Amino acid sequence: MTILALETVMITDARVLQPEFVPSEVAHRDAEVDHLSSALAPITAGQRADPVFLYGPSGVGKTCIAQFTVERLREAVIELNHQYVNCWEDHNRFKTLYRVLEGINRTVDVHRQSTPRDVLLERLREYDGPPYVIILDEVDQLTDKRLLYDLYRVPTITMILIANDEAGLFGALDGRLTSRLRNSTQVEFSQYGNDELVAILADRVRWGFEPGAIDRPRLETIANHAAGDARVAIGVLRKAARAAETEGLGEIPPRIIDESVPAAKSELEAQTIDRLTSHQAALYEIISEAGEIGPGELYERYCGAVSEPKTRRMVRNYLSKLEHYNLIVARGNTRDRTYRLDS
DNA sequence: TCTCCACCGGAATGCTTGGATG
DNA sequence: CATCCAAGCATTCCGGTGGAGA
Missing domain, CATH: 1.10.8.60 (Helicase, Ruva Protein; domain 3)
Structure with a gap:
């Protein structure tokens, strides 16, 4: 096989190219790691820690740092359960709870939604094992934010919450949890240089x-x-x-x-884009073609582009979703509002 | 400077769906 | 089977905001 002999092997370990790879040295996030670690310190004494809130733009290592720190904590604590939940993928109450139970192998035999109201939560409340750390990524995508309060009330659970911005989460939160969270540890991540x-x-x-x-x-x-x-x-x-x-x-x-x-x-x-509905994709397409476009004209063109257009209000919801995921940028707040692609 | 009004986004309400329940 | 229920999507209504133009 001379061909193989000639072929150069440059990549020796492909795992480092996966976005979810957590390197053993976390470059240039020492301060954030320390901050998070000290917030989680009570766990090493067998107690639960208050919720920690990580926020910052995408691609700045929030998820990576959270997983790294929990992993390091696991080396220091004899018994510790942990679970990572992406709230975009498991955005409703049932799915999120199911993932949380998965982390402690307490999943119920039910695989459907809206089974007897909140058996899952009951099952979780019964948990009295070692400290349990859950990372809730993209937590602002959670449709029912009250779940955070329910989780908070489970005494063994420590939550690490990850979101893009502070306002996006606190705005939608129930007062009881807002006050708890405002006092809790917040770690801000800025863009990498x-x-x-x-x-x-x-x-x-x-x-x-x-x-x-x-x-x-x-x-x-x-x-x-x-x-x-x-x-x-x-x-x-x-x-x-x-x-x-x-x-x-x-x-x-x-x-x-x-x-x-x-x-x-x-x-x-x-x-x-794959995660968008056809209506959201149509809007993205129009903005992409126009370069920059105002709300009125955008809605006109949208109505021409889809067979059964939604109302203006619904379109505004779609647009804020596109904006939230950095696909588009909205400039101006009232009559001067325009939309264009991010970048 | 004042008024108008296009637009934003919160809240209330209705419609639809998928599964449980009797 | 009919009925009930939770959740998500969509619509309607509406108060607030701030740029545009008199």
Whole structure:
């Protein structure tokens, strides 16, 4: 098999290219890790910790840091259960509770929704095992925020809540929990700087690539394109590495990096667009074609584009959803409001 | 500076769906 | 089977906001 012999193996450990890979060293988030760790400290004494709230834009390592810190906590505490729940995927009460029970192997044999009201919660209340840490990612997507209050009342549970912004969550919260959360620990994540992105990429390269596969200036190129978003940076690295391997190269040339940038960005965007309904996608399409468009004209065109248009009010809901997921940007608040694509 | 009004987004209410219950 | 219920989607109504134009 001479062909195989000629083929260069550049990636030695592909796991480092997965977005959910948690590196053993978390580059440039020491302060946040410390902050979170100290908030969780009561757990090492066998007690529950108050909820911790992590917020910041996408791709700044909130999920990564949460998982890393819980993992590290697990090494320090003899008995600890933990579970990660993505509230976009499991956005209703039943699904979220089901995932939470999964983390302690207490799932009920029921697999359907709206079974006897809240057997799941009852089952959870009965839990009296070791401390249980749950990470609720994209928690602002939870349709029934009261669930947070219910979870809060389970004495063994510690919650780590992750969301894009403070207002998005607190606005929808019930007063009882709002006051608790306002006093609780909040860790704010800001955009990564270019140096930090380079450090993150370098870390992954060191763990999963052959030496010499990519040098620092090229990592800087990737970081520049990513504009503070680590998911984009890692996506570009992944695309470029795969493309280089396919061409049988032992290193990643600048040409391939440039080619991989749009591909990586549209891949991330496509993942989000797939989750949209046809009406939301139609709006996205119109804004995309128009470049920049006002609400009135947008609604006109929308009515022409779909067979059974929804009301203006509903369209506003769709638009705020698109905005929330950084697909579009809305500028202006009243009559001067315009919509355009993000980026 | 004042008034108008396009637009935003909260709240109340109705419609629909999927599953449980008798 | 008919009926009940929870949840999610959609509509209607409406108060607030701030740019546009007199």
